[in-house]
Amino acid sequence: MIPASYYLIKTDTNRELAIMIRCNFCPLQQKKAKPEKKELGVITYNVPTPPGEKKDVLSPLPDSYSPQFVEAAWYSWWEKQGFFKPEYGPNPCGVFMMCIPPPNVTGSLHLGHALTNAIQDCLTRWHRMRGETTLWNPGCDHAGIATQVVVEKKLMKERKMTRHDLGRENFIQEVWKWKNEKGDRIYHQLKKLGSSLDWDRACFTMDDVSTIFAEAFIRMHEEGVIYRSKRLVNWSCTLNSAISDIEVRSYLHLTGRTLLPVPGYNEKVEFGVLVSFSYKVEGSDEEVVVATTRIETMLGDTAVAVHPNDSRYQHLKGKMVVHPFCDRKMPIVFDDFVDMSFGTGAVKITPAHDHNDYEVGERHKLTFINILDENGLLINGMKRFEARKAVLQALKDLGQFKDVKDNPMVVPVCSRSKDIVEPLLKPQWYVDCREMGKQAADVVRNGELKIIPDHHLKTWFNWMDNIRDWCISRQLWWGHRIPAYFVTDVDGHYWVSGRSQEEAREKAAKRFNVTADKISLRQDEDVLDTWFSSGIFPFSIFGWPNESEDLRVFYPGTLLETGHDILFFWVARMVMMGLKLTGKLPFKEVYLHAVVRDAHGRKMSKSLGNVIDPLDVITGISLEGLYAQLMDSNLDPLEIEKAKQGQKSDYPSGIPECGTDALRFALCAYTSQGRDINLDVNRILGYRHFCNKLWNAVKFAMRTLGEGFVESVSDRWILSRLSAAVALCDSGFQAYDFPTITTAIYNFWLYELCDVYLESVKPVLSRTDSEGQKQADICRQTLYTCLEVGLRLLSPIMPFVTEELFQRLPRRRAQDSPPSICVTPYPETSEVSRGQRSSFVMSVVKTIRSLRADYNLTKTRADCETSHSTLHTLLKLARFS
Secondary structure, three states: OOOOOOOOOOOEOOEOOOOOOOOOOOHHHOOOOOOOOOOOOOOOOOOOOOOOOOOOOOOOOOOOOOHHHHOOOHHHHHHHHOOOOOOOOOOOOOEEEEEOOOOEOOOOOOHHHHHHHHHHHHHHHHHHHOOOEEEEEOEEEOOHHHHHHHHHHHHHHHHOOOHHHHOHHHHHHHHHHHHHHHOOHHHHHHHHOOOOOOHHHOEEOOOOHHHHHHHHHHHHHHOOOEEEEEEEEEEEOOOOEEOOHHHHOEEEEEOOOEEEOOOOOOOOEEEOEEEEEEEEEOOOOOEEEEEEOOHHHHHHOOEEEEOOOOHHHHHHOOOEEEOOOOOOEEEEEEOOOOOOOOOOOEEEEOOOOOHHHHHHHHHHOOOOOOOOOOOOEOOOOOEHHHHHHHHHHHHHHHOOEEEEEEOOEEEEEOOOOOOEOEEEEEEEEEEOOHHHHHHHHHHHHOOOOEEEOHHHHHHHHHHHHOOOOEEOEEOOOOOOEOOEEEEOOOOOOOEEEOOOHHHHHHHHHHHHOOOHHHOOEEEOOOEEOHHHHHHOHHHHOOOOOOOOHHHHHHOOOOEEEEEHHHHHHHHHHHHHHHHHHHOOOOOOEEEEEOOEEEOOOOEOOHHHOOOOOHHHHHHOEOHHHHHHHHHOOOOOHHHHHHHHHHHHHHOEOEEOOOOHHHHHHHHHHHOOOOOOEEEOHHHHHHHHHHHHHHHHHHHHHHHHHOOOOOOOOOOOOOHHHHHHHHHHHHHHHHOOOHHHHHHHHHHHHHHHHHHHHHHHHHHHHOOOOHHHHHHHHHHHHHHHHHHHHHHHHHOOOOHHHHHHHHHHOOOOOHHHOOOOHHHOOOOOHHHOOHHHHHHHHHHHHHHHHHHHHHOOOOOOOOOOOOOHHHHHHHHHHHHOO
16 A cells, blocks of 8 residues: 555645645655765856946755855846845835944944844845835944944054054054954855945044034033033043943942953952941040942042931931041031941942942032042052052051952943943033923834834933933044143133134134134043934934935934834934934834853853854854854953853854855844844754755756746635735734734745745646646746746745745746846735636646546545545635645
């Protein structure tokens, strides 16, 4: 007896209904043993093709799918043909505009970038295929701190020079030289990912520095929104600059005493301990014991604080304590911020060196004593962490040291310089964010701006409703120099802003009622925070403040897509500055994707060795190659060894070549709203095998259709499933639900088309009688439609393999067929009408009846396990959509 064949009919991507039709009547339906998976082959495209010319699609397809073959030559052709430009094609359906989160010019692609660009490019290609005027605007951030650090290191390594040896102007020339040589690397990597950006509109945030960013600063300064104030800032003694909160995101969580390396120190420095010492109460033998993790800061103490309800210290109201190293008398203040249960319930207050103490100092009008300079040195030249040892010893000598014990704590580290961040009192420029923050909250509350997914709303409102003023000045040389000038020859401190020194001089002359020649000015040395230039990115890219056609057409934009980790640093500031400077929201929706983690759920970290370069996934890399990358990094030897062990565990044979399409599909398939992404490279490899399945399906179809195939209007059965897939993809794109899209496409191609339909029509296609030929013609029409529509469904996610296969298919109407799949209309459910499906159901009925007659299949035949009821169910499934 011939072994039975099994067919799986899937009626819904979220619900499987399996009908096992085991038929003994047809040898062609015997179930074949699955061959073992072959080793992944590497096939290259070797046809000489000048950049921008169309790839050869007349030569035969290789036997199997190979990313290197498929991804060759297409991108430069797309770009030269202008497919990525909004000017390409008609505009029947409106405008879609999105700007890229500008990557740092120093940057190298990582999986976070890959996720961002996979999602953004899918959305861009989908909108473009829907016929909208579509612009995805590229750009690059000058990355003030990161770029300056890179060039300074290069100078020291190659020429043993500092930026101060060169001087400001010469150093800036060196940075531009480096940028022109190395700065386009990130663009090359974005192209490797297939990102369909309009490169002719690419912009760099250091372009037009004399107009755009100066204009934004001056307008806000003249309105009083930007002002100058002396406050505590996060300071890097190595960079000699204030840094933003996002540059302090490297927090070390210590469980107790730990020795850490600090730039500028030969020996490691002790952290994670709590030192207790006493202050003598003036005029008595009593003392108050306090504790601190930064004992050196007691040199700047100006008070001791206790809780107002602490009974232990009520008798000390109005009393003073005496500093042990000088005659400084310090008040005992009562403040609610003190935790009575921690330690002795008494806290030393250093207003000039601690953010909490600063607020206490403001409330109680305390003295602010700055004990450190910009380099982290005391007035006597001693380094801050050397002073830590000296102060401890001096307290012991005076008998006022009490004890030291382990203390869990968090140490803020500058992500750029690896230095310990120091709170420092410095005059800086600030943006008053109160009114702008209220507006940013209101536009979300009233529905003008939509944030997706909505669980980020709580964070948004918490930030906007409790926003603090924004420090926008940085003590760097590379960046937008602040267009503010200090009037040097008048009493008091007076700053004036201007688009030029002449304009600033005229403003100052008017202010002091003197002639311009009486005014002497000095421009501020500082530059603007890079988040300031990023904040006006959505309209600065179109030449604001000048009116332009691009500004009129493309601003405000449609969507902002980015990671949730910069919701405040970038998204909120774009909203605030867009409303402030243009009176319009920069976009209507914000979609925030999750964080990419490794397969074990760990955050990506160089020290763990689990940071994956997407290009390594695309092209493959050996374990030895991964090791070599670690050796070129800045990790210390212990971290390198730890990272190597992690790589050996996760990638014992290296990372296989997966290709761009498989990586993009995997990232979209993982992107479930609200969840971080645990990315397993083996899953990506599985989607490479999926590409091979597509490859084989199209190759089979091309043999089946024949060279002279011209499709006619015919009824379609499998398009009941394709129609469902089209509907799911459409709703998925509308809701930013990428797993729904990938699941619908994957299930249709793999399970419904390849596993069921192609297998079921093979007997029909092999028939030679006249009736069989008619049925075969219908199958060919159906098969062609499934492939053509199925490739268009998949194109936004897998642009390379779909272009390769689409170009090989015959055309319905060659004379008016779009030149590329990326500008072909995205499928709509209306392409498959119910009337067409219902008429094809009748052909299915005729086919089943014919097969039953040919093979004498009846209810009484024992060797046939296909009952009339099962056939009836099959017919119901054929009608299902």
